[in-house]
Amino acid sequence: MTHVLGPLREDAPRRIGPYELLARLGAGGMGEVFLGRLPGEGTFVAVKTVRRDVANEPAFRDRFRREIKVAGLVRSAWAAAPEGGDADAEVPWLATAYVPGPSLSQAVRRGGALPVATVRELGAGIARALTDLHAAGVLHRDLKPGNVMLSVDGPRLIDFGIARSNGATTMTATGMMVGTPAFMSPEHVAGARHVTGASDVFCLGSLLCYAATGEDPFGDGPLAAVLYRVSQAEADLSRVPEELRETVAACLRLDPAERPSPAGLVELLGGERRPAWPESVREHIGEYGRELAQLVASGGPLRAVPAAAPAPAPGLDQLPTMPPVAPPAPREPPRRGRRALTAAVVALAVVASGVGTYL
Structure with a gap:
């Protein structure tokens, strides 16, 4: 089975803003995206970070500050909720609610x-x-x-x-x-x-x-x-x-x-209804829930590995709009509230794996 949560590289940060980082979710045009959480809490977020060379461009921080402001205006049950950001940090970041499932x-x-x-x-x-x-x-x-x-x-x-x-x-x-x-x-x-x-x-x-x-x-x-x-x-x-x-x-x-x-x-389109996902999508979503549960049960971030090989060239629907990331030096994260988090995420994995929840 292909893993849906990526390990943190040896050179990846261990904390961004108030969030400890647990895994790598992917890379965007101007940086990397990590799975994070507040220490001791069960709220998971997707933390987008910005590569240092981009952050040093004169107009970039103003642009990113506008992005944080725009994200903060988003209030919809059908969009990932904004959780904050900091355009003035050494590594600028923006956090939104983590959606445990595939694109x-x-x-x-x-x-x-x-x-x-x-x-x-x-x-x-x-x-x-x-x-x-x-x-x-x-x-x-x-x-x-x-x-x-x-x-x-x-x-x-x-x-x-x-x-x-x-x-x-x-x-x-x-x-x-x-x-x-x-x-x-x-x-x-x-x-x-x-x-x-x-x-x-x-x-x-x-x-x-x-x-x-x-x-x-x-x-x-x-x-x-x-x-x-x-x-x-x-x-x-x-x-x-x-x-x-x-x-x-x-x-x-x-x-x-x-x-x-x-x-x-x-x-x-027939009005708002929760989608009845086909079996392949239900299983795909279930993988995210199970890996999240395993990650939390392990008590820390996914084991660091050497820097990965370059990703394959994207298709037209994946082309980035800005350049890829070199994150800051690692710091060890705190490890609190593990037992409560494990129980909460195991429940998520059960729900995500259950066919009946989609009907």
Whole structure:
């Protein structure tokens, strides 16, 4: 079985802000993400840290400070809750609630396309998250399968790294486009002065196509070709199940004004319901619960190992928007409250493994 929680490298930090770090969850465009917890408590968080060379760029800390502020505006049952951050720390960090489960991208790569009913339920949950974000004046701007986590009780939208308030431009100060190519909207590609809530809806249409077919909606090939098809809204929906095709097509209309609102999309998809995950997804989620329980029972972080080999080249839906991380020197974490934590997480593992909890 492939492990879902990665060990901490020898050069990884052992504490960030108030959190002791237990495992490595992965790497983003500008840093690494760790599983953390407050010493003696059972609340687990995903702690995103920033590589030192990026943090030393003159404009970076201001940008990261805005990211922390935007994340703090997010209040939705369908999005990972913000837990704090510090843009002025030696290693800047941002923490959100940990979602024990795979991303949509991981789940589809392992188990294939999702059933129609599950895609409807998944889409309605994400559309509700967008409704909540937009009501708070926040646009996500990087809605892709890697930013949707699947938990026992439904999907959770994560990573507000390039989310901005309404009125933000689609380009960085250096003119670089932000977003993930295969899951951009035509407005992103055109470099328009503004993206809108309708741009997030377009990206959600692409994501629903991916969930229902297991393939990127605008195909593969040279990046320029993919971006051209996105710019013209030329998605191939021939493999999308007929029951979903009209709704997905509505999201992918070239004219933003013709796309449904997130709230309207919830209704088109049949309303909010907890997804009935297929067996492959239930098992995948269960692996996260079991490994978390084993980690806590062990009484400390996963054993440090030598620095890992470079990761394989990402697909179009995984392309980072900023450069990879060299964390600070290690410090030993405290080890308190182990017994209570073990009991709590064993319960999580049982729930995550149980078929009945998804019905």
